[in-house]
Amino acid sequence: MNLPHVQPLPGLPQRVRIHEVGPRDGLQNEPNIVPVEVKAEFIARLADAGLTTIEATSFVHPKWVPQLADAGELMDRLERRPGVRYPVLVPNERGLDRALQAGVETIAIFGSATESFARRNLNRTVAESIAMFGPVVRRAREAGLEVRAYLSMCFGDPWEGAVPVNQVVSVGRRLLDLGCTELSLGDTIGVATPGHVTELLRAFGEAGVGPDRLAVHFHDTYGQALANTLAALQAGVATVDSSAGGLGGCPYAKSATGNLATEDLVWMLTGLGIDHGVDLAKLAATSRWMAERLGRPSPSRVVQALADEPEARSDKECPCSTTG
Amino acid sequence: MNLPHVQPLPGLPQRVRIHEVGPRDGLQNEPNIVPVEVKAEFIARLADAGLTTIEATSFVHPKWVPQLADAGELMDRLERRPGVRYPVLVPNERGLDRALQAGVETIAIFGSATESFARRNLNRTVAESIAMFGPVVRRAREAGLEVRAYLSMCFGDPWEGAVPVNQVVSVGRRLLDLGCTELSLGDTIGVATPGHVTELLRAFGEAGVGPDRLAVHFHDTYGQALANTLAALQAGVATVDSSAGGLGGCPYAKSATGNLATEDLVWMLTGLGIDHGVDLAKLAATSRWMAERLGRPSPSRVVQALADEPEARSDKECPCSTTG
Numbered sequence: 326m327n328l329p330h331v332q333p334l335p336g337l338p339q340r341v342r343i344h345e346v347g348p349r350d351g352l353q354n355e356p357n358i359v360p361v362e363v364k365a366e367f368i369a370r371l372a373d374a375g376l377t378t379i380e381a382t383s384f385v386h387p388k389w390v391p392q393l394a395d396a397g398e399l400m401d402r403l404e405r406r407p408g409v410r411y412p413v414l415v416p417n418e419r420g421l422d423r424a425l426q427a428g429v430e431t432i433a434i435f436g437s438a439t440e441s442f443a444r445r446n447l448n449r450t451v452a453e454s455i456a457m458f459g460p461v462v463r464r465a466r467e468a469g470l471e472v473r474a475y476l477s478m479c480f481g482d483p484w485e486g487a488v489p490v491n492q493v494v495s496v497g498r499r500l501l502d503l504g505c506t507e508l509s510l511g512d513t514i515g516v517a518t519p520g521h522v523t524e525l526l527r528a529f530g531e532a533g534v535g536p537d538r539l540a541v542h543f544h545d546t547y548g549q550a551l552a553n554t555l556a557a558l559q560a561g562v563a564t565v566d567s568s569a570g571g572l573g574g575c576p577y578a579k580s581a582t583g584n585l586a587t588e589d590l591v592w593m594l595t596g597l598g599i600d601h602g603v604d605l606a607k608l609a610a611t612s613r614w615m616a617e618r619l620g621r622p623s624p625s626r627v628v629q630a631l632a633d634e635p636e637a638r639s640d641k642e643c644p645c646s647t648t649g
Numbered sequence: 650m651n652l653p654h655v656q657p658l659p660g661l662p663q664r665v666r667i668h669e670v671g672p673r674d675g676l677q678n679e680p681n682i683v684p685v686e687v688k689a690e691f692i693a694r695l696a697d698a699g700l701t702t703i704e705a706t707s708f709v710h711p712k713w714v715p716q717l718a719d720a721g722e723l724m725d726r727l728e729r730r731p732g733v734r735y736p737v738l739v740p741n742e743r744g745l746d747r748a749l750q751a752g753v754e755t756i757a758i759f760g761s762a763t764e765s766f767a768r769r770n771l772n773r774t775v776a777e778s779i780a781m782f783g784p785v786v787r788r789a790r791e792a793g794l795e796v797r798a799y800l801s802m803c804f805g806d807p808w809e810g811a812v813p814v815n816q817v818v819s820v821g822r823r824l825l826d827l828g829c830t831e832l833s834l835g836d837t838i839g840v841a842t843p844g845h846v847t848e849l850l851r852a853f854g855e856a857g858v859g860p861d862r863l864a865v866h867f868h869d870t871y872g873q874a875l876a877n878t879l880a881a882l883q884a885g886v887a888t889v890d891s892s893a894g895g896l897g898g899c900p901y902a903k904s905a906t907g908n909l910a911t912e913d914l915v916w917m918l919t920g921l922g923i924d925h926g927v928d929l930a931k932l933a934a935t936s937r938w939m940a941e942r943l944g945r946p947s948p949s950r951v952v953q954a955l956a957d958e959p960e961a962r963s964d965k966e967c968p969c970s971t972t973g
Contacts, residue, residue, distance in 0.1 A: 327805065327807070327838065327840055328840075329804075329805070329840050329841065329842045329845070329871070329873075330804065330805060330810075330811030330812075330840070330841075330842075330845055331844075332842065332844035332845040332847075332848045333844050334843055334844035334847055334880070480653075480654065481651065481653070481654060483651070486654075487654030488654075514651065515954070516651055516652075516653050516654070516920075517653065517654075517920070518653045518654075518656065518916070518917050518919075518920025518921055519658055519879055519917070519920070519921065520655075520656035520657050520658035520920060520921045520922065521653070521654055521656040521920060523656075523658055524656045545950060546950060546954045547653070547913065547916045547950055547951050547954055548875055548910065548913035548916065548917075548949070548950030548951055549653075549875065549913070549916065549917060549920075551872055551873065551875060551876040552875040552876045552878070552879045552917060554876070555843055555876045555879055555880070556658070556879070586872065589871065589872035589873070592842070592871045592872065592873065593842050593843070593873060593876060595842075596840075596841070596842025596843070596844060596845060596873075597842055597843065597844045598844065625872070626869055626870060626871055626872030627871050627872055630839070630870045630871050
């Protein structure tokens with residue numbers, strides 16, 4: 326297997342924690358419902374590959390996300406390993422009750438940086454949704470759980486266009502002030518570019534929120550996810566969301582190039598000499614296995630490239646003609 | 650059409666010249682031969698979209714690149730516009746004669762940073778290939794032409810693995826010393842990561858070759874091309890090679906995710922507030938038109954995403970479910 330030559334870039338974090346979202350963010354956007362035993366095996370394989378934070382499912386009402394209606398059963402089936410966390414999405418107190426019953430250590434709530442998306446996704450204003458999450462976060466923290474807050478539409482919004490940086494910081498701070506332990510900044514429609522990322526992280530810093538409390542969640546809709554990740558690493562962020570094989574993302578983009586693929590992220594981190602703990606070959610094999618079950622190829626460049634690699638290269642075979 | 654919010658990143662070039670390689674590097678790797686009138690229209694459309702450097706074809710012997718056997722006829726047909734350059738690849742003095750006859754302003758020669766690829770691609774050692782290009786460059790310069798030098802395998806080589814930075818600098822300097830006006834550093838197999846890019850550009854600088862004489866040519870085989878481009882921009886490089894629609898690349902990778910897609914590059918440059926002169930909508934339309942002629946979709950994320958965009962978004966339509 327080809328691997329990048331390791332060459333660190335000064336000023337980057339020494340270690341990055343990958344927050345794997347494939348089983349939840351990936352599979353919730355699948356047109357077909359994946360059997361619970363396949364989900365459980367997927368998660369077990371991701372843990373085998375070295376991932377230590379694997380967002381497992383969502384306790385959102387099955388009416389909204391039928392793909393994850395088996396959340397309770399999945400959590401029962403999961404063979405939980407020491408050192409691995411399996412966060413679940415929780416929309417309200419009833420969801421929290423189910424999560425507590427399932428014995429999770431980390432929940433995730435989800436807000437929107439824009440009123441348009443808050444109304445459409447949560448059927449509430451931004452302020453109402455933060456108020457709704459207040460008791461969820463308080464009770465979860467009292468129960469000793471960690472609480473991640475997702476913030477959607479941090480860069481652009483399909484209805485509102487570019488989202489002002491100060492507006493994102495304001496909503497993000499209110500989520501952290503509820504008691505959330507981590508804030509994941511989502512480029513839900515994938516329009517961000519590296520200068521925008523740098524500017525948003527700078528603004529959070531000025532508002533007293535350092536990169537140690539932030540994660541980034543980029544979508545590759547316009548091919549920018551990894552360049553944006555580099556900009557975030559340069560700003561000190563050390564938690565990066567990604568999805569094995571690039572599963573999932575925004576279903577309104579038929580091309581299904583949604584989430585940053587974990588494999589593409591791992592390739593870059595390895596080359597940068599940043600510790601991530603993931604076995605790339607095992608991870609790519611897992612994504613190929615999942616792609617077979619879903620009946621279509623992974624959009625991850627790395628997964629595709631590793632599948633195309635000849636086992637042994639013949640002496641005559643020329644990988645590229647003439648130049649390039 | 651969605652567009653990124655413009656947010657400059659300090660320290661980057663104000664303007665980037667895109668060296669469009671689709672008609673040459675893209676089409677030379679196509680399994681089928683594209684009719685010469687389609688090639689001519691492709692190049693005209695690229696110029697319409699605002700590209701000012703469009704590598705048109707190659708005067709390599711048709712035995713090696715039958716896809717471009719119509720180089721002379723294509724150059725005859727080309728309606729050349731003021732302010733647009735149409736470089737052609739030239740392998741030897743005979744190729745130069747043909748290029749001079751066709752009235753080109755810029756030629757490109759091509760060397761290898763590794764002995765393995767020099768032997769396979771040029772059937773010569775690195776030293777022999779540089780010696781062969783000597784009279785080509787001298788005569789071209791005497792005729793008032795600009796000469797670009799491509800250098801392949803600048804980061805990794807399928808036979809030799811990681812390529813030492815000093816070796817790349819040494820071969821690159823010898824090509825520039827021949828009289829070449831620009832050196833394009835190629836990550837032919839797509840294995841580079843941003844730290845490696847930064848290190849190579851730093852080493853060139855220490856050897857007296859500043860970023861003003863350098864271009865970068867990244868392949869997206871492992872999804873790294875745009876992150877690497879960002880690192881190159883941060884090191885001061887202001888000439889970037891890319892291919893409309895992501896055409897071409899390395900045919901040994903069946904997935905055909907070869908060259909960095911010009912559209913993905915343009916998206917990032919626009920967001921960074923860097924002047925590039927390209928009309929993205931026209932360019933993406935050209936790539937879709939070409940993809941129809943080739944019978945398969947463009948691998949460019951931006952081309953795919955723009956094709957998926959609804960003309961008008963309904964009020965109820967939710968682009969992303971629940972979170973992300």
